[in-house]
Amino acid sequence: MGGKVKASRNMKAGRHDPLEQQIALAAMKAAGPLKVIAEEDDVAAEDEALVLGRTMRKKKAKNQEGAKTKASSTVYGQKEFVDPRMTEKILKTAREQQQEEEAEEEEQAEEAEEEESEDEADNASGAAMEDFPPLGFSAGTAASTAEADAEADAEASYDYLDESKITEEDERILAMFRPTPAAKDPANKTLQDIIMEKIYEKERGVSNGGSLEAMQAQHASSLDPKVVKVYKGVAKVLENHRSGQLPKAFKIIPTLRNWEDILFLTEPENWTPAAMFAATRLFSSNLPERLAQRFFALVLLPCVEHNIEQYGRLNYHYYQALLKAAFKPAAFYRGLLLPLCGSGCSLRKATIFASVLAKTSIPMLHSSVALMKLAQMHYSGVSSLFIRVLLDKKYALPHKVLDALVEHFVTTSEDDRVLPVLWHQSLLTFAQRYKSDLTPQDREQLKHVLRKQPHGEITAETRREIFVQSSSSDQQGADMEMD
Numbered sequence: 001m002g003g004k005v006k007a008s009r010n011m012k013a014g015r016h017d018p019l020e021q022q023i024a025l026a027a028m029k030a031a032g033p034l035k036v037i038a039e040e041d042d043v044a045a046e047d048e049a050l051v052l053g054r055t056m057r058k059k060k061a062k063n064q065e066g067a068k069t070k071a072s073s074t075v076y077g078q079k080e081f082v083d084p085r086m087t088e089k090i091l092k093t094a095r096e097q098q099q100e101e102e103a104e105e106e107e108q109a110e111e112a113e114e115e116e117s118e119d120e121a122d123n124a125s126g127a128a129m130e131d132f133p134p135l136g137f138s139a140g141t142a143a144s145t146a147e148a149d150a151e152a153d154a155e156a157s158y159d160y161l162d163e164s165k166i167t168e169e170d171e172r173i174l175a176m177f178r179p180t181p182a183a184k185d186p187a188n189k190t191l192q193d194i195i196m197e198k199i200y201e202k203e204r205g206v207s208n209g210g211s212l213e214a215m216q217a218q219h220a221s222s223l224d225p226k227v228v229k230v231y232k233g234v235a236k237v238l239e240n241h242r243s244g245q246l247p248k249a250f251k252i253i254p255t256l257r258n259w260e261d262i263l264f265l266t267e268p269e270n271w272t273p274a275a276m277f278a279a280t281r282l283f284s285s286n287l288p289e290r291l292a293q294r295f296f297a298l299v300l301l302p303c304v305e306h307n308i309e310q311y312g313r314l315n316y317h318y319y320q321a322l323l324k325a326a327f328k329p330a331a332f333y334r335g336l337l338l339p340l341c342g343s344g345c346s347l348r349k350a351t352i353f354a355s356v357l358a359k360t361s362i363p364m365l366h367s368s369v370a371l372m373k374l375a376q377m378h379y380s381g382v383s384s385l386f387i388r389v390l391l392d393k394k395y396a397l398p399h400k401v402l403d404a405l406v407e408h409f410v411t412t413s414e415d416d417r418v419l420p421v422l423w424h425q426s427l428l429t430f431a432q433r434y435k436s437d438l439t440p441q442d443r444e445q446l447k448h449v450l451r452k453q454p455h456g457e458i459t460a461e462t463r464r465e466i467f468v469q470s471s472s473s474d475q476q477g478a479d480m481e482m483d
Contacts, residue, residue: 223261223262223265227262227265228265231249231250231262231265234247234249234265235266235270238250238266238267238272238275239271239272241271241274241278242274243274246275250279250282251282254282254286254287254291259291260294268303269302269303271303273307273315273317273318273321276299276300276303276318276321277317277320279299280295280296280321280325281321281324284324284327284328285327289330289331292325292328292335293328293331293334295335296325296328296336297334297336297339300321300322300325300335301335301336301339301340304318304321304322305340305345305349308346308348308349312348314352322336322353322356323359323360326356326357326362329363329366329367332362333366333369333370333373337353337357337386338370338377340353341374341380341383341386342377342378342380344380344382345380345382346382347382347385350382350385350386351385353386354385354386357386357390362393364395364396364397367393367395368395368397368398368401371390371391371397372400372401374386374387374390374408375407376408379411379412381420384420384422384423384426385422387405387408387426387430388422388425388426388429391429391430391433391434392429394433397437399437402434402437402438403442405430406442406446409427409430409446409449410446413448413449413453419453423453424453427446427449427462428458428461428462431465431466432465435466438466447463447466447467450462
């Protein structure tokens, strides 16, 4: 058995290398020892590169396994993707910040424009405008209110004083026709007379022999204490209201049955002009005509008149309140315009109200009734201004209204006093607008009117409108009938 083993070993030792290795070995021996060394170095370098490549691949695989939760990316220079929800939150926050920045830029631009307009208004009006705080403000808030009113006035174009040139002579003549309390007929008291009597009674305490504070306390005691507390707080808010939303407790007042009693608790005489404008917009849009008329007469009109008397002009917010009140035409005429004429207001007040009337579009039926009332009421001078403004609107008036206007001019012309220029202007406007609707009897009556009350410049134009152009139109009508 031992011989077999030796034989196998001898067989193994006698085996030769493959042919290609033998050829390569023979070539290496022929090349010499240097080439053998170079080949050995190349083999060693190849082995080292293989080992290094395996190591790098292992490290790379390890890094990839450790970064499974953090996917790498080279898009737009970012190293990691962001979760979709997080992306949405980031974009939302970015949009909000951008909107805030844009709003701040707009506010800064508006403030800059307001400052520029305020400077221009101050230069135009002079230093006297600094002494004009709004109605109902205390001395502590007068300065801040003057600044707010200056900003508001700069935004508005007060051109109502330019529509009628007010001179001292006009004021003197109109004062002659202004009715006095003794000259008024007690049986024909206007709504304004009743309102003023109530105000005088409250101020003097005639009804209960006490002061105005005592009357207010007595009125408050008849209501729920919680309601009184709430609306006393609303009154304090309205005393300093500049802009923004009104209190919710105030917004529900038009829906209450006793809205006048609740409104009395808010002390309307102490409201800021901005609060009065917001309240007028609220009540005119939520109250019917009859109740809106009471609000205009009891709240809006006294504040407007007081503001004009105190400053000689009307605050911007009060003017906007009058424009808003005109959206209720019946309430506007009955609660503001007719009581104002009946009380014998000044020419400045009438000019401001006439500008509101001229800038608004009012239906023909309401204006026709107002014209008839103005023509039938006692002549007070300023009524001619309202008649002229309404006639300039060129309504298709009924014949009954035209007859009332003709009668108005005939009646007023019999006065021995010199009539103001406004009366002659209203007669000229009537002749220009409605000369084709006049009957021969109307023309004859107006002829006597022009003889009794002549004017150096206006009467000739009025006569030409009534007679010369009317005769030519009659001749054209006769020619057409003959043809």
